[in-house]
Amino acid sequence: MSKGLGRGLDSLIPTSPLVERTIGLKPADITEINVEKVSPNPNQPRYTFDEESLKELASSIKEHGVIQPLIVTKKGAEYELIAGERRLRAAKIAGLKTVPVVVRTYSEQQKLEVSIIENIQRHDLNPLEEAMAYQRLVDDFNLTQEEVAQKMGRSRSAIANTLRLLNLPIEIKRGLVDGKITEGHARAILAIPEPAKQLALYEQIVSQKLNVRSVEEKAKVITTKQSTEVSKTFSDLESKLRDAIGSKIKIQPSKKGGKIIIEYYGEEELERIINLFD
Template sequence: MDQEVFDDNKIEHIPINEIRPNPYQPRKHFNEHALEDLAQSIVQHGVMQPIVVRKSIKGYTLVAGERRLKASRMAKKTTIPAIIKQITDEEMMVLSIIENLQRENLTAIEEAESYQQLMTHLELTQVEVAEKLGKSRPYVANMLRLLALPSRIQKLITSGKLSSAHGRTLLPLKEEDVMMTVAQKSMRENWSVRTLEKYVNDFVFRAPRKESVTQKPKLIRQYEAQLKDLYGATVDIAVVKKTGRITFEFTSEEEFKRLIDELSNKE
């Protein structure tokens, strides 16, 4: 589908004021300085790559090319080169996300929200979303975990003050105020993800009594990390004498159902 959409299409110049925004656009933040630079380029050279639109009852609906459309408006253009497509809502949604992912324009939170949007509106599983977008299932699962973070932590990630990996590492802390305190300490002291993970683990699993905590063997910690990457969830492996326990942590009913589905379908 993705390749066919852009091949062998006629380019037309259509009125900009007849183009409505894409309702499935995952990107919410646009760099104003970059838009101004693009607008200046359009003034000098025109729009080098056509946008993609879908014909609607009145005018057109944008499918791909919002930056070019915004910059063209800034450049006071009245028309814009466009390819007019006959596509479904599903194709429109997927194309919007793919364009932004390929251009690396989405923030981590916007990317996670786009995956959630596909799952909700198209009733897709994480596996199906991964297949449609050419991503691995664990990658999609890890991105979706960001949506379980409080909005204040999400804003730190969106602004670039905190990485998405740091954000996911904060999830076991559960309480928003605790997350913010630790996040600020991490940013202030420029912690690596590994340093933050050790701090969070020590914080979460700290014994209430003055008892020595035995460090887990390196092999066990490696297995925990492998399972975490595979299933996109925090994993704890505990071994007492000859009895072992593997615990998967989830933060919502949806994540619980996702884990059950993943565990049930593993070959």
């Protein structure tokens, strides 16, 4: 199993081509079934499959067969695929009539967990697919980020950072999926709170082929400038309020609002300020 991935799920998913050794399978545990009796996993976290890569795998399968069995669950008279969709697709391209499978019984949550782990181990998910898969665990099974992290064998901050990719504008998400930018670029863009400025930086990355370090530096300049502009705006407002009320004013902004603090020095001054609002 890839280092740091899927601790606690070792019993659910094979982790190397030599499945028999890895999870103690005997030949009797593996059965051959007709490829047409295996339906795709509706919870498959992977949405894109590289055609050229599938052809290469199909060529290998023609010569060596499917070395690692697929994982399936029984569904009536047929089977639902849990892990191994790329192998199944390649096997069909190679013209195989049957594929080796291991039949397991899983809850719906376990099905999704196994699919995510298998794809992450093989580096088959792009960053956005990975983020959407984690979000489904949160939404569909009411898991916290901490619980997702424990199940995936990752830190909570790693899960949180991956989920943040879902907050990017759609154009940047497309660029990430299409390989126009890397996950490192995307994380640097997320340092900028305004979507319009995120898009402007994204366009710079694509047109100028900027590396991640350059993008991080540009994002820092943008956020520093923005912070300075915001500070000046509040400073100007404080001055206007001070002139209007005649007392020292402090504005403390927050994400969902903020506070306006009016200082006074004695009961008479407090009475005067109160009378201003009568």
